[in-house]
Amino acid sequence: MATSTSSGDGKPTTAASGNSATPDQxxxxxxxxxxxxxxxxxxxxxxTGADAKSRLQKFGPNAITEKEESAWRRFLHYFWGPIPWMIEAAALLSAIIGHWADFAIISVLLLYNAVAGFWQERKASRALAALKAGMAPKAEVLRDGDYQAVDAAEVVPGDIVRVRLGQIVPADVRFIDGDFISIDQAALTGESLPVDKKVGDIGYSGSIAKRGAMSAVVIGTGSNTFFGRTAKLVASAGKGxxxxxxxxTQIGDFLIFFCLLLALILVGYELYHDIVVAKDWHWSSAVDILRLVLVLLIASIPVAMPSVVTVTNALGALALSRxxxxxxxxxxxxxxxxxxxxxxxxxxxLTKNQLTLHEPKLFDAEDADTLIVGAALASEAGSSDPIDCAIAAGVKDPSALRRYTRGDFTPFDPVTKYTLAKVTDADGKALSFAKGAPQAIAKLCALEGDAAKKVEQSVADLAEHGLRALAVSMSANDGDHWSFLGIxxxxxxxxxxxRETIARAREHGLAVKMITGDxxxxxxEIxxxxxxxxxxxxxxxxxxxxLNPDHLPQKSIDCVEKxxxxxxxxxxxxxAIVKALQGQHHQVAMTGDGVNDAPALKQADCGIAVSGATDAARAAAAIILTAPGLSTVVDAIDEARRIFVRILNYMLFRVAMTLDIMAVVVIATVxxxxxxxxPVMIVLIALLDDVPIMTIAYDNTREPARPVHWQMHRLLFGAGVLGLFAIxxxxxxxxxxxxxxxxxxWQSWIALSKEQLQTVVFLQIVAGGHLLLFVVRARHAFYAKPWPARPLVVAILGTQVLAVLMCGFGWLVPKIPWAIIGLVWCYMLAWMFVLDVVKRVLYQHLGGAEKSSGETQ
Known part of the structure; x- marks a missing residue:
């Protein structure tokens, strides 16, 4: 069976087991x-057909296969983890004590979070499907003495296949017969031009024949091809x-710990009070304790956090699409x-992906125009070859070509390494033009001594500057004597x-590395x-x-970074480059467009398929660019940083408010x-606080100048301080x-019951939470620019009006007097300025710590 190893030059090698040797031999x-x-x-x-059938059973189909976890198992993963556990525990306790309304609401939120995550994961599974689609659907195979068309999946090692213009190479092959073939393998190897093949050369599965036709023997199929090995890397990439x-997960762990600590305090207090102080313990008291724990547990769960983050990112994705x-x-x-x-x-x-002519090296040609016209005459008329197109575009006066009548044309031959064209000029004189590899044209012209050395030096000079060299010659004596026109x-x-985009990227704190197959x-030079x-x-x-990307030598890792x-x-x-940089604690974005880029795109923290990318690259990437060039990436980074800051602000608000609710429940009870x-109030708080905040994706924020990361100790410390003042x-x-x-x-002025006091606390937490969001949304004063965006303000105002009406008219909560509502709002507005001062002092402290430790914002 075909296996993949790596040759000394970094190119893939393939071995296949046969009847007389092992792959290692x-x-x-x-x-x-x-x-x-x-x-x-x-x-x-x-x-023979029988032999092919037995080999198909032995080696397997010529297709990419992978183990897939069932959809149900993937879906059930979303019910496993710190936040899902908290939600599930709350739902279970609700059922135990018969709070079915709470049970229904909590279960719906749990299911929504799972469905949203599962739907996004399904999109990522398209990478391998796109790689499969890149396999040739049909192949011409020599079976029982005749060529016949078979499904590419039925091709086996040892088959003789024929590859012609426009066909996809169905497997890894060695060419065995035919004049020549030109193969476009850019999507596999990153080489920008088609590669000319001759007898004995290898052809990679998935590459496309651009010119010529040859027959070949299959040496590797399915996952044991260069193409298949790429698919294996895609399957193994990006698992973390x-x-x-x-x-x-860390936020969930923190809240679980805090919840358990407060639950122990609460249960311990209740047991001590009932057993030691009141000495009136009954098993019915256990239900009361469970009810208290349920309230605390529901209070501790950021039930809408996954949904808010998902929706905020979705709205951000819409902004990025623009x-x-x-x-x-x-x-x-x-x-x-x-x-x-x-x-x-x-x-x-970084480049235009369009070959153009640079400054030529003149030898016998009178001027550059003469050299270019000679090269154009030595090209096939109407050719779509990139080199021929560049030469045609370089002809300044197209009428110069019309002075010649084209005759016989000999296509590029990988043995002679040049094309040959016979033409007749306006005077009826027969001429021949040739273009090709400089060494081959020099040999055709019989150059020796200083002339030959001059050609070699010119080619070396061009190569040093990253330029491709193409020589042109002319014969006026029917091929008896050739003149070396130039290069x-x-x-x-x-x-x-x-260049401007690279400079912008560096201003944004990005190090840029070029990764090319050329x-x-x-x-x-580029x-x-x-x-x-x-x-x-x-x-x-x-x-x-x-090469083992998971165990790279330290010397290689250090080199990659430098x-x-x-x-x-x-x-x-x-x-391996992506893995090495990630191992050094970098967050890596990788751009690419071909099948060869798919593994790195999937492994990168953010894989970016550039404009015109293959299906495999787009499926493996996290972001797909629809405009050419790199400038779109920097624009996307700007927008992504603003989105990240909005989510970070929400996290600060949500954790601080969750701490507030949990602590207040325990303090009031004890x-x-x-x-x-x-419990109903707590669920309402989650909905009223979080649903309108989904519009935070539209908020106006100051763009961070450096990369932004999740720094949990800072987030939790900041949320803890703000939570303490909210408490x-x-x-x-x-x-x-x-x-x-x-x-x-006071009671004679406005009567107030304990049930109404619950509504007062409810109103304060709902309204105070959003006022806290206005405070934490920016590091500057909350009343300074940039002000909150209109969608966010409208959504929050709508929520606050609803909360006031609920409290004023007694919808779902005990009714309280309008005067009390007004007093609560005055109280919260005063605290808003206090919290703003606390926030600015906190950010100054964290900013100073950042500078001293060298951490990014």
Whole structure:
């Protein structure tokens, strides 16, 4: 069966077991064809139908297979974790004590969170499906002496296949017969131009024939091809939790710990009071204790937190779509906000992906125009080849070509390494033009001595600057004597906005690295032009031959972190680069467009498929760009950081308010002997506080200048301090309420019962929570610019009007006098200024700590 290893030059190698050798004994990519045939137990005559059938059973279908976890198991994962446990425990307690309304509301929220997460996960599973779709659906196979069309899945090692213009290579093959074939394997290897193949060369599964036709022997199928190995990397990539998922888990752990601590205090107090003090314990008291624990548990659950984060990210994704960035995985928005290293491909992202002529090297040609016209005459008329298109575009005067009548044309031959065209000029004189590899054209022209050395030096000079060299010659004597006209140089020039975009990225605190499949010289030249740097290395020189991305040598890891980029990169290299940087605690964004980029795109914290990417790249990526170039990435990072800050502000608000509710429940129960909030009130608080805050995605925020990360110790410390003052605010109102209940003069003014005091606390927490959000949404004073966005203000005002009406008319809560509502609002507005001062002092402290520790904002 075909297996994949790695050759010394970093290119994939394949071996297949046959009847006479094991995979370790013969390297089928490098062995001579006689050994290949012997190892595979086949010949140029192909296989019989019976032999092919037995091999299909032995090696399996020529398709990518993977183990998939059932949809039900994936769905059930969303009911496992700190926050789901809290919600499930609350639902169970509600059922035990018969609070069915609470049970229904809590269960619906739990189910909604699971369905929302499961739906997003399903989108990520498209990566392998797209890779499968890239396999050739049909193949021409030599069976029983005749070529026949079969499903590509039925191709087996040892088969003889025929590949012609426009066809997809169905498996990894070695070419055995035919003049030549030109293969576009850019999506697999990142090479920007089609590669010419000859007898003995390898062809990769999934590449496309652009010119010519050849027959080949299959040496690897299915997952044991270069294409299949890429799919294996995709399947194994990106298995860890995202930073946002880890943050949610840590917040859940913190709240669980705090809840359990307060529950122990509450239960201990109740048991002590009933057994020791009152000496009136009955088993019915256990139900009362459970009811109290239920209230505390519901109070501790940020039931709407997953939903708010999901919806906020979804609204943010809509904003990113307007910037030509389509989000396929919502949590990638938060990942993008924290990216500090951007790994970008070259062709089509930093460059135009359009070959153009550079300054030529003239030899016998009178001028550059003569040289270019000669090259155009040596090209096939109407050719779509990138080099021919660049030459045609370089002809300044198209009428110059019309002075010649085209005759015989000989396509590029990988043996001679040039094309040949015969033409007749306006005077009826027969001429021949040839263009191709400089060494081959020099040999055709019989150059020797200084002339030959001049050609070699010119090619070396061009290569040093990352330019491709193409020589042109002319014969006026029917091929008896050839003149070396000169050397054309071709480049894929940088996009006009690339240098400015790289500078913007660095201003945003990003390190940019170029990762390209092209030669190091080409990558170095482009990297210097766009401002990335010139420290570009060959990936094969940095990574070991037996590359294991999960266990890289420290020397390789250090090199990855220091260099400006890599050339001659293969899929396993890109994947290893991402893993190495992540191992050094970097958040990495990787751009790509081909099948070869898919594993790295999926493994990266934020994989970005650039404009024109393949289906496999788009499916593996978290963000898909619909506009060319890299500038869209920087725009998306700006927007992602603003979205992250909005979610961070919500987290501060939500954790502080959750601490407030839990603490007030315990303090009121222990010190005042009554429950300040009913379970229904707590659920209403969650809905009234969180549902309108989904519009926080529209809020106006100051854009962070540096990458932003989840720093849980800072978040929890800040939320704890704000929560402490929120507790003081609520307990202060509770103390006033308890005094009101015992003051006959106040009661004669406005009567107030304990049930009404619960409504007062309810109103204070609902309204005070949103006022706290206005406080924490920015580091500056809450009344300074940028002010809250209109959607957020309208949503919160609507909620507050509803809460006031509920309290004033007694909807779902005990009715309280309108005068009390007014007093509560005056009390909260006064506290709003106090909390704002606390916030600014807190942020100054955290900001100073950040600067001293060197952490990012």
């Amino acid at each position: 013969v390297n089928l990519q490098k062995a001579d064809l006689t050994s290949v045939f012997a190892t595979l137990g086949t010949s140029a005559k192909g296989l 939790m995202s930073h946002s998922q880890r943050a949610m 910037k030509k960035a389509i989000v396929s995985r919502l949590e990638s928005i938060e990942e993008l906000a924290g990216v500090d290293i951007l790994c970008t491909d070259k062709t089509g992202t 054309l140089s071709l480049e894929d020039p940088p996009r006009e906005d690339s 030669d190091v010289a080409i990558g170095k 990297a210097e032009q766009v401002g990335i740097g010139t420290n570009i290395l060959n990936a094969a020189d940095v990574f070991p031959k037996d 260099v400006d980029g890599f050339g001659r990169v293969f899929p396993e290299h890109k994947y 010190f005042f002997g009554f429950t300040p909030l009913t 003081a605010q609520t307990v202060g109102l509770l103390l006033i309420g308890m005094e009101w209940l015992g003051n006959k003069e």
